[in-house]
Amino acid sequence: MLVALLIEDFILQLGCEIVGMAMRLEPALDLARTIDIDVAILDINLAGKPSFPVAEILQARGIPFVFASGYGAAGLDGSGISAPVLQKPFDVGDVRRLLTAAL
Amino acid sequence: MAENNRAEGAGAISAADASQDAFAFLGKGGEIRQLIRNFDWSATPLGRVETWPGSLRTATALLLQSPVPIVMLWGEHGIMIYNDAYSGFAGKRHPQLLGSRVREGWAEIADFNDNVMKVGLSGGTLAYRDQELTLHRRGVPEQVWMNLDYSPVLDETGTPAGVVAIVVETTREVLARQRIAREHERLLQLFAQAPTFMAMLRGENHVFELVNPNYQALIGNRDVIGKPVSEALPELADQGFGDLLDEAYRSGEPVSRWSERLILVRSLATGPEERFVDFVYQPITADSGEVTHIFVQGSDVTERVIAEHRQRLLVNELNHRVKNTLASVQAITSQTLRGAMSLKEASDSINGRILALSRAHNMLTAQNWTGADLNEVLETALSTHDDPDRPQLDVTSPPLRLEPHAALSLALALHELAINAAKFGALSRTEGRVEIICETVVVDDRDVFRMTWREIGGPPVHAPQRRGFGSHLLERALPAELSGQVRIHHRPDGLVFELAAPLSAIREGVGLG
Secondary structure (H helix, E strand, O other), X not given: OHXXXXXXXXXXXXXXXXXXXXXXXXXXXXXXXXXXXXXXXXXXXXXXXXXXXXXXHHHHHOOOEEEEEOOHHHHHOOOOOOOOEEEOXXXXXXXXXXXXXXX | OHHHHHHHHOOOOOHHHHHHOOXXXXXXXXXXXXXXXXXXXXXXXXXXXXXXXXXXXXXXXXXXXXXXXXXXXXXXOOEEEEOHHHHHHHHHHOOOOOOOEHHHHOHHHHHHHHHHHHHHHOOOOEEEEEEEEEEOOOOOOEEEEEEEEEEEEEOOOOXXXXXXXXXXXXXXXXXXXXXXXXXXXXXXXXXXXXXXXXXXXXXXXXXXXXXXXXXXXXXXXXXXXXXXXXXXXHHHHHHHHHHHHHHHHHHOOOEEEEEEEEEEEOOOOOOEEEEEEEEEEEEEEOOOOOEEEEEEEEEEOHXXXXXXHHHHHHHHHHHHHHHHHHHHHHHHHHHHHHHOOOHHHHHHHHHHHHHHHHHHHHHHHHOOOOOEEHHHHHHHHHHHHOOOOOOOEEEEOOOOEEOHHHHHHHHHHHHHHHHHHHHOOHHHOOOOEEEEEEEEEEEOOEEEEEEEEEEEOOOOOOOOOOOOHHHHHHHHHHHHHHOOEEEEEEEOOEEEEEEEEEHHHHEOOOOOO
């Protein structure tokens, strides 16, 4: 929850707008199916569940995304998904770099 | 007579002398010949040498020539005449043994020799291999083994007159064989009692010759002795172990593997089982250098491998939690600093928030992060903001188990509410009160959790000019985390905070995500 606040803060600093925020898999899936956005930041772990199904929906919709994870890139092992990973903890520069790369 | 002979024999005996010498038949050289010459045979039943029958002389001459230990037992008393080789065998009994009666000379085995005499003098032969005897050759009892061959010596009338014994001591060989046998026995015991599993496979088809109990335990109650591996343990052959055995057999080089995974079918009832083993296939070569066997030795390390796997997961998980916690601390500090009026205020707020986070972690860790009781969450978050002697908080809550993320979010939200009340609201005055009511209600057929935080008796409140960390947490993060709604009313008589979230999103074990 606190990390979401941090990301929100960084995104606002970068001059972007927060369109939606979800902390659980179900609401995140709903958002991913319907929301109109330029880019998404996905924590790999949503209250104990991997967010990969959300990534698959975004991928299918052609919406770029980056992951955030305490595991780093190793958190994607076995998922079959490749995307930039923000290793926690991170600063606003990291977020800018990865979002720029994703966009 | 003996004196004379010795006097004559002391120097070189000429051919002429030899023809007159009664002992000429003994031949020359060696200690025993001299002893025989000097012995007073007249004191024995044999009588003076001059009176000895031809058969006795010939037999004596014959045994004296032999390098093999031979003793002759003459007459019914078994008067002993033996050669140099035998005197070495007799030890300290020699030279007293010469000319003595065998039953007296070897008193400790008189019964044995009594039988020898009876059989020999009645024309029979006896043969013993590695016969065990206890002799007193050096003054102490000594266990010895011998090959003994007894045959009668006939006199001029063809009647057995004595017994000749060829005595070959085999003590050293017998002890060596016993040592080897004990060694073998010990190896078999080691094999049986070894803490590792072992098997011996013979030939290029790897036929089981031997398995120890640990090997049997590994493969289950299957009879494998005499069968090739491919037949005895077909599932292993299919997993590449047959090829490995072939490789070791062909190359003569050992093959070892660590933490090797294998699927065993110990019995049809239990079905396939996953095990992990460390093992070595050690080729055994014959003297010719050709591989004849493969010795299999190893350990079932399944428990170790599982423990290592669990440890890796734990370390990864720990690292993950540490990184998440660092990110949380980062969120607290950066956002608190952003909204702060002074460094002192920021420092106090940061400390308070990190301690609130830490207390919530403690609460969850105590229950292995499975969840927490709502009452415990309230207690953990609010105890530092209330004085038991002058309670200002009035809490009502039902028994409810919360899943860990909901518990953590609620604890942090309560901390923010309490801090705000202490700074600007009801808790800033001694007469102020806060009423906290938690309840579960049914709204549109759905179970909803509701929490109301109502401040009474505080100073008039106003909506804040700035939205800091606390506002963000309460108004944005908390509803997102709990899939619920939050409303904050800044009423003149006090702040009212209302939270509503689906019970399914916060209850332990049935969360939405």
